[in-house]
């Protein structure tokens with residue numbers, strides 16, 4: 001199992017824990033318990049730099065699919081969607097652009113915090 005698969009599995013596990021916790025809650029007031037209180041999400045954020053080519057931007061501008069190179073200590077090369085920390089980031093790129101981007105990773109929560117086109 002590569003590192004990315006592990007992260008996906010972790011994310012799935014977190015989602016399952018969250019859903020199960022919501023199901024087991026009897027009071028409506030307790031259904032919006034922050035994820036951080038249900039599972040251990042580290043406080044520390046790690047920022048990774050990535051390079052790749054934009055494949056598509058989702059219509060809601062909440063994520064971008066990138067065919068990315070290997071990201072050292074994080075994941076192998078692949079094509080995958082990345083959530084955007086800010087939808088304004090989507091306006092700076094378009095499909096087929098070569099890009100450099102920065103990812104913040106807080107446990108299984110990964111998102112693009114910066115992106116720019118490169119030559």
Ligand SMILES: [Cu+2]
Nearest residue numbers: 004075078080
């Ligand atoms: Cu990836």
